[in-house]
Each structure stands twice: as structure tokens, then as C-alpha cells.
Amino acid sequence: MKTLSNAIVATESQLGRAFNHPEVTRSSLMRELTARRVRITEQRRLIIGIIQDSPRHLDAATLLDLARKKDPGIDRSTVYRTIGMLKRRGLIDELDLMHIDGEKHYYEVKTNHDHCHMACFKCGGIMEYTSASFEKLKEEIARTSGFDIRVIRLEAGGVCRKCRATSPAP
């Protein structure tokens, strides 16, 4: 099993028709925050910009590193506090990615369609899967249980198609 400081986010094109992202749209965090009259400081703008633009899921430490490249004076606690603010407002989702690399959390801008994250135990890659079935299940759960779902997280761990092909016997 590989150790992966940097998990790979496979894109739709990389994995052919393994993916299925119907209309997955991310909102603009800045716009949302402005609409909600949240004070956007320089540091927040920087941190949020990094989350928003990142092609992969970032953990707090990586986010701090990236932020420091632009503003070396930025503090770890500011990063955590900004993450906390975005979480509380439901603008980002927190992921564990099956703890494939430690206990840290990863973040991504909330999309209009929730999706499944799959972490490969062999290569450490992270794949995403979006489908209408997930939205339907969400709706079914809410309707049947009377539970008002504010956040939902579907994560899987296993072996990706590529790795299965490489080493056929699991």
C-alpha cells in the first residue's frame, strides 16, 4: 500500500465513463459570503480563494502551506477558524476520505449535488461519483425518517479499477 501525502483526484476524462457528474456546480464562496454580509478580510479572501481554486481536496495543513506562500505571516489558527466559519455556514463539506492518510480532514466547496468519494487503498487515489440515485436516496431518507438533512457524506474505501487491473487477485 502506498503512502500518499497527496491523494490524486481522478477526473472524469482520466477514468473514462467511470464517472457521472450530472450538473455538479459549485457556488462562489465569495459571492455567498458577501450575500450573507460576512466580513471578508484579506487573509480570508486568500484562504477561501485557495479552497475554491484547488483541483484536489485540501487538508488544513496543506491549506496553511499554500496560504503561507502568498502571505507568510498567516497563522494556523486563522486557517482553522476560516474553515470553521465556512463549515458552520454550510459552504464547504468536510471529508475524511476513509482516513486513507491519517486523521486529517479534507475540504471542498459544497456542490449542488452531493457525491460519493471513493478512496483507493492501493494507490491512494480519490475518485468521485455523482448520480441521481444518491439524490433520490437522500430524499427518501429525509422523507421516511423525518430527519432534516443539512449535510451528508458518502465515502467508500476499496480498490479502484486501475489497481484491480494491475494486481488481479485481491
Next chain:
Amino acid sequence: MKTLSNAIVATESQLGRAFNHPEVTRSSLMRELTARRVRITEQRRLIIGIIQDSPRHLDAATLLDLARKKDPGIDRSTVYRTIGMLKRRGLIDELDLMHIDGEKHYYEVKTNHDHCHMACFKCGGIMEYTSASFEKLKEEIARTSGFDIRVIRLEAGGVCRKCRATSPAP
């Protein structure tokens, strides 16, 4: 928001038809371990027995406390190592319960049907929801993506029916 050292697991009967557990069966950990020729020491038997018999999801610290009531000499690391062993063998599932009470993890014996855990941000209760749709979604994801799913976790956070009734305006 309540602080909850001990989250409540609502049962099917408590929540009326909010639940739907088709054939959710837990395997016997002892039997599984024996079949796999895993050495079962006294301490492991004790720890595993507690996990198996617990009506609610336990975190490592609680598990340690309970184990110490029967064997005060048992060590924290033994508990963690036993949990790790069970996890690696896919006999227990690890839950975060939306980090409703800190960053700890909770454990439960793997069932033959995966289910959704819902954590209420107001009362801290944990509800479970099992449905054939989830199994179907799992199957769809595996089939479409070619990903061999070994573990899967569906967790939601929000407000349970009871709490919604109590304080209507979210």
C-alpha cells in the same frame, strides 16, 4: 446545542416508522475470528464482547472504560490495537457521526446491509436508516465506476424529527 458525551441511538420502536431495517444482521465477531484463525486472547475476547453487545456506538475511550471495569489492568493501546485488527479485517465499521462530539471515532459490528447514520445537531441523538436503495446505490457505484468497494459509510447531520417538532423554526 447539547453537549453529548453519550449520544442516543434511537431504536426503530422509538421513532415509529422512521426506520426501515431489512434483514440487518451482525455477524459474530468471535466466530469470524476463529474461522480466520486469529488468536483470541482474554483481553481481546473482553474488548470484542463489549463492542458486540453494546446497544450504542462506542468510541475508543468509552470502550476502554468499560473494559477496565472487568479487567482494570487493560491498557489503552490494547484497545486501539484490537480495534485496528478488527478494522483491517473488515469486521467492524468506523463511524464519525458527523463529529457531533469531537474528533473521536465510533465502532459497530459490520452488518450484512450497510446503513445510514444520522446525527442530530440539536439533541445529539443518532438514528440509523437502512434501505434497499442504499444497497442498490452501492451496487450502481461499483458497477459504473469499476471500484471494488470494501467499506462504505453514509452519514448525515441535521435535525431529527423530534427536535424539528420542538423548535419549528430552524
Next chain:
DNA sequence: ATATGTGCAAATCTTTTGCAAATTC
């Protein structure tokens, strides 16, 4: 005899917090 499990204590890793200074409204 050899492999495996355990206790202990310390280390590690991630995240949170109290408080004084700085910034913004």
C-alpha cells in the same frame, strides 16, 4: 523456540483556545 500480544510511557498528529494586540466598522 519462535512468533505474537501487552503495558508503559512518550511521541505524534490534528485541532482548539485564552488572551493581548491589531484591525475594521
Next chain:
DNA sequence: GAATTTGCAAAAGATTTGCACATAT
């Protein structure tokens, strides 16, 4: 000038590890 945000340094919480000793096969 009142409220909010930040840096700093320390604390807290959860989990892991190295190693010597004990136990099981």
C-alpha cells in the same frame, strides 16, 4: 469606541509507537 479578527503559544484530544517483558503455539 465597540465588535471582530489575528498571532502566538500553549493546551487539549485522539491515536500511535518503541521497547522490554509476558504469553501462546
